[in-house]
Amino acid sequence: MSDQRTRDFFNHLRSASRQMALYPEEHPALVEVVNKATDAANVLLDDSAETSITIIGDSLYLERTILPHASLEFNRLLRDMQARGVDSVTLTSRVSRGDVHDLAAFLAATSGDVPAEGTIRLNERPYSRSELETDTGFTGLRRSYARSLDVLRGVSLALDSDESFDLTGATWVVEQLVEQTLSQPAASVLLSTMKSHDEYTFYHSVNVCILAIALARMVGLAEEEIKLLAVGALLHDIGKVRVPLQTLQWPGRLDTEQWAEIKLHPQEGAAAILAAAAPGQEIAAVVAFEHHARYDRQGYPNLTYSRPAHFFSRLVSTADTYDALTTRRSYRRAETPNRALRVLLQGAGSLYDPDLVQTFIKMVGVYPVGSLLELDTGGIVMVTGNHQDPSELADVVLVRAPDGLLLSEPEPTTLKDRVIVDQLTSDRAGVDPAALIEQLDLDG
Numbered sequence: 001m002s003d004q005r006t007r008d009f010f011n012h013l014r015s016a017s018r019q020m021a022l023y024p025e026e027h028p029a030l031v032e033v034v035n036k037a038t039d040a041a042n043v044l045l046d047d048s049a050e051t052s053i054t055i056i057g058d059s060l061y062l063e064r065t066i067l068p069h070a071s072l073e074f075n076r077l078l079r080d081m082q083a084r085g086v087d088s089v090t091l092t093s094r095v096s097r098g099d100v101h102d103l104a105a106f107l108a109a110t111s112g113d114v115p116a117e118g119t120i121r122l123n124e125r126p127y128s129r130s131e132l133e134t135d136t137g138f139t140g141l142r143r144s145y146a147r148s149l150d151v152l153r154g155v156s157l158a159l160d161s162d163e164s165f166d167l168t169g170a171t172w173v174v175e176q177l178v179e180q181t182l183s184q185p186a187a188s189v190l191l192s193t194m195k196s197h198d199e200y201t202f203y204h205s206v207n208v209c210i211l212a213i214a215l216a217r218m219v220g221l222a223e224e225e226i227k228l229l230a231v232g233a234l235l236h237d238i239g240k241v242r243v244p245l246q247t248l249q250w251p252g253r254l255d256t257e258q259w260a261e262i263k264l265h266p267q268e269g270a271a272a273i274l275a276a277a278a279p280g281q282e283i284a285a286v287v288a289f290e291h292h293a294r295y296d297r298q299g300y301p302n303l304t305y306s307r308p309a310h311f312f313s314r315l316v317s318t319a320d321t322y323d324a325l326t327t328r329r330s331y332r333r334a335e336t337p338n339r340a341l342r343v344l345l346q347g348a349g350s351l352y353d354p355d356l357v358q359t360f361i362k363m364v365g366v367y368p369v370g371s372l373l374e375l376d377t378g379g380i381v382m383v384t385g386n387h388q389d390p391s392e393l394a395d396v397v398l399v400r401a402p403d404g405l406l407l408s409e410p411e412p413t414t415l416k417d418r419v420i421v422d423q424l425t426s427d428r429a430g431v432d433p434a435a436l437i438e439q440l441d442l443d444g
């Protein structure tokens with residue numbers, strides 16, 4: 001919510017700042033966008049007397065909360081602000097139009113004056129860098145998540161414009177992600193369930209990376225191996241940059257030609273990674289090459305060598321399927337975690353490595369953390385701990401009362417004498433498990 005409101009404010013502020021450079025003061029287009037930015041600033045303030053936005057590096061914070069989406073979306077604007085010496089903006093109720101105008105002009109460098117009316121104050125820095133940057137808990141994870149998205153975006157932009165890239169950045173963020181995921185497995189797996197409809201490939205890649213790291217830990221891989229695997233997992237679909245967008249987002253059945261385009265992404269990805277990989281990182285290219293090869297080698301591309309697909313590729317393929325199935329696409333609704341696990345089980349031995357499927361199910365539990373279950377009472381509970389056996393399911397919180405009312409705070413409850421009648425997607429349940437877990441301060 002606050003992420004969205006901050007994005008609205010920044011969006012209008014950015015437009016206002018751009019238009020300052022183009023139009024005279026009283027131009028209607030400029031007047032309108034300054035008005036919009038002022039309204040958005042006051043919506044962002046909501047009922048509070050004051051709120052502050054802090055910029056540190058590429059990250060944007062509203063009070064102490066990092067805003068991953070806004071940080072990425074306004075990357076350029078944040079840099080421009082820092083270049084103008086602005087690293088915090090404090091808004092005071094009610095923000096005046098004059099101050100918004102002055103801020104936009106200051107950012108556009110059409111004026112050197114900072115807002116004069118005192119409803120917007122610059123550089124008060126209410127939070128110190130160390131206060132905001134302590135990499136603990138879910139916030140640190142979210143930051144790693146956002147940085148991974150950033151790296152992926154950078155790599156795909158480079159590929160798209162045929163520029164070279166190197167894997168140093170990817171390796172660094174993946175190391176952070178590995179550390180975070182290993183120290184907070186439950187929260188990480190949950191983070192991977194934060195589904196986003198847009199930018200599907202990016203979010204999907206980071207999710208697959210997190211799930212692959214968690215699964216690698218379950219099977220006992222050493223941390224050094226996990227780091228190598230994670231680079232492959234993060235970049236496994238990078239070859240999709242070469243697939244025409246129209247085909248990637250095609251809502252219906254693919255024809256032969258479109259299908260042939262899709263099937264090239266493992267080779268394309270492997271070639272790009274190989275070109276960029278440092279010695280010792282080639283395994284990431286193998287993962288990209290083989291992630292659709294299937295356990296029985298009947299997938300694509302056709303493997304000309306006789307060995308089975310690499311263990312890392314089989315592992316990524318398992319995580320890939322699970323995440324793809326639990327994500328809503330334009331042409332398909334999301335499956336619940338439980339049904340996605342069933343699909344994995346059905347394909348165990350042919351499409352997927354059966355041992356890895358078993359371990360994966362053990363890892364996420366029959367009802368993974370964040371699962372939303374409808375009970376015979378009509379109430380909806382969310383699972384907050386891992387369980388192998390549904391009859392042992394104990395850590396649940398009530399999120400919707402039997403009368404359908406959304407609880408402002410989830411209440412710990414029990415499943416004793418209750419029957420689970422259905423598992424719901426977050427869309428259907430109308431709740432966001434990731435936000436709820438954050439509220440509950442789950443520490444894995």
Ligand SMILES: [Fe+2]
Pocket residue numbers: 236237265291292
């Ligand atoms: Fe793929």
